[in-house]
Amino acid sequence: MEDKTLSLTLLFDYYGDLLTEKQKTYCDLYYNQDFSLAEIAEEEGISRQGVYDALQRSEAILRNMEEKTGFVKKAQERTRLLEEIRKAALAVKELPQGAPLADTILSAIDGMKE
């Protein structure tokens, strides 16, 4: 928990619903809203140590989920491949009779946004 890496924000985004309501609240304040431990403690009326422990526990849960399932890593790979498809579809759009097919592809890609 030394730095607030992109990775934990991302893990929280994917797996956050697996945390308890309190864990979710602290993680949201810490990772998404950039509150300090002291600010969360004051806001939530608990000790700074209590916030720290809850965040540590949450981080362990989130990292364990990703280690076991790799869903976030797979999602990032999909994002990369969808971008390749999107670029190809934009080129298809310029071909004679390509536009309707390109639109079908682009709209399916939009439906897959995560």
Next chain:
Amino acid sequence: MEDKTLSLTLLFDYYGDLLTEKQKTYCDLYYNQDFSLAEIAEEEGISRQGVYDALQRSEAILRNMEEKTGFVKKAQERTRLLEEIRKAALAVKELPQGAPLADTILSAIDGMKE
């Protein structure tokens, strides 16, 4: 656990690595290899009730994961959309100068197989 639905096989496929080794073994035998409770009990040297309890517990974990995250449902929707893209790409392949773009798209789709 009254019937072995596609759904639980699918949930096990996605979330199985979150189970303990024993739970994984019983689920694999029950859902993938179609063993009966009695057969698993004999194979693993535990009581039939023990197998039943472990499967119940596993099912609760798997269903809870899906209820909280919805990853399997999202994956199924992606499969549907990727199939739309695949069909459009096959049509692109028939257009003049369409083949290389279609191949790019089809190969990206292959990279996304889950």
